[in-house]
Amino acid sequence: MGKLLVLILVVLAAYALTKALAGPKRGARSGSPGAGARRRTGERMVPCAHCGLNVPESEALSAGGRFFCCDEHLRQFRQ
Numbered sequence: 001m002g003k004l005l006v007l008i009l010v011v012l013a014a015y016a017l018t019k020a021l022a023g024p025k026r027g028a029r030s031g032s033p034g035a036g037a038r039r040r041t042g043e044r045m046v047p048c049a050h051c052g053l054n055v056p057e058s059e060a061l062s063a064g065g066r067f068f069c070c071d072e073h074l075r076q077f078r079q
């Protein structure tokens with residue numbers, strides 16, 4: 001019984017050690033740059049019918065079943 005306990009402790013210690021060594025390097029910095037944090041995950045991206053730029057559906061302007069990235073392109077489509 002004592003051996004099993006030691007084994008568990010060794011495994012836990014090794015796990016904690018690898019996490020401590022590997023974690024901060026990969027995780028914290030590269031994971032979330034400022035621009036990416038703003039974008040909500042799972043939101044649908046729609047292409048602008050005028051210039052083809054992909055914009056989040058909630059920020060896109062829609063007219064006649066088409067999406068536009070900005071007011072300018074929406075107006076140009078309507079003319």
Ligand SMILES: [Zn+2]
Pocket residue numbers: 048049050051052053068069070073
């Ligand atoms: Zn556009």
